[in-house]
Amino acid sequence: MALTLGLRRGEALGLRWSDLTVKWQHGCEQGTKCRKNRAAHVCAKRETESAALTIKRGIQQLVWRHGCPEKRPCGKKYGAGCPQRHGGGVVVTDVKSRAGRRTIGVPRQLIDALEKHREAQNAERDKACELWDEGDWMFANYVGRPVHPTVDHENWKLLLRSAEVRDARLHDARHTAATMLLVLKVPPRAIMSVMGWSEHAMLTRYLHIPHELTDDIAAQVGGLMWAAPAAADVDDDEEELTDEQRAALLKLVAALPDRWRERLADVLPDDDDGPGSALVPA
Ligand SMILES: [Zn+2]
Numbered sequence: 001m002a003l004t005l006g007l008r009r010g011e012a013l014g015l016r017w018s019d020l021t022v023k024w025q026h027g028c029e030q031g032t033k034c035r036k037n038r039a040a041h042v043c044a045k046r047e048t049e050s051a052a053l054t055i056k057r058g059i060q061q062l063v064w065r066h067g068c069p070e071k072r073p074c075g076k077k078y079g080a081g082c083p084q085r086h087g088g089g090v091v092v093t094d095v096k097s098r099a100g101r102r103t104i105g106v107p108r109q110l111i112d113a114l115e116k117h118r119e120a121q122n123a124e125r126d127k128a129c130e131l132w133d134e135g136d137w138m139f140a141n142y143v144g145r146p147v148h149p150t151v152d153h154e155n156w157k158l159l160l161r162s163a164e165v166r167d168a169r170l171h172d173a174r175h176t177a178a179t180m181l182l183v184l185k186v187p188p189r190a191i192m193s194v195m196g197w198s199e200h201a202m203l204t205r206y207l208h209i210p211h212e213l214t215d216d217i218a219a220q221v222g223g224l225m226w227a228a229p230a231a232a233d234v235d236d237d238e239e240e241l242t243d244e245q246r247a248a249l250l251k252l253v254a255a256l257p258d259r260w261r262e263r264l265a266d267v268l269p270d271d272d273d274g275p276g277s278a279l280v281p282a
């Protein structure tokens with residue numbers, strides 16, 4: 001969920017099955033018995049007509065605070081150890097910001113994986129019998145309650161180890177998702193909406209610019225500069241960047257490490273609306 005959809009841990013753990021809406025359509029040929037007699041979701045060649053996930057709540061771990069009187073402190077270092085602790089623990093919260101509350105498309109491959117996961121969850125429910133506390137949680141523990149963020153953290157580490165990949169935070173997977181959208185040349189506006197970002201600034205702060213992309217930018221910028229005189233002769237503006245591309249380029253240049261910027265500064269034009277303007281310190 002983090003790697004493909006860019007969800008935050010709390011957002012993924014806060015999902016209920018009812019937040020996922022999948023519309024199926026027949027994939028079989030026109031006029032088959034299947035089309036006539038069966039629902040689309042049981043068609044052997046079924047396809048998703050649409051699949052969307054709405055993010056509207058999250059599971060958060062709040063830090064315990066001391067409840068002991070100031071005059072007679074309990075002496076514990078952390079609030080969690082205080083006998084009169086308050087305000088802490090794991091809570092379910094509504095996503096309040098307009099950007100955070102969002103609906104995103106779900107790839108078919110992920111729908112298939114989620115269906116398998118749902119079958120496994122059904123088996124766990126059967127096993128738990130009356131101990132199961134039904135909450136419709138997409139990711140539930142063995143009694144149907146939401147998965148504790150700490151447990152999820154440990155599971156994530158185990159998963160990385162069994163996949164034999166380098167250690168990383170779950171949040172890094174979210175960064176990867178954002179970077180992937182960038183590499184796929186998804187417009188910044190759309191990236192913000194998928195990631196639940198409210199500020200343009202967040203985009204530049206969060207994204208790791210992969211070197212393939214910086215190379216690509218350098219090539220584009222180079223192409224733009226060196227092709228310019230020739231393009232002017234050829235009379236059409238096919239070589240011009242669209243406003244959207246220009247805005248994306250501006251943003252990318254602003255996100256580059258300083259040493260890259262210094263290098264690019266040498267080749268970029270000095271005009272006000274070109275990528276060069278991103279290099280002028282604010
Ligand atoms: Zn069918």
Ligand SMILES: [Zn+2]
Nearest residue numbers: 066068074082
């Ligand atoms: Zn205390």
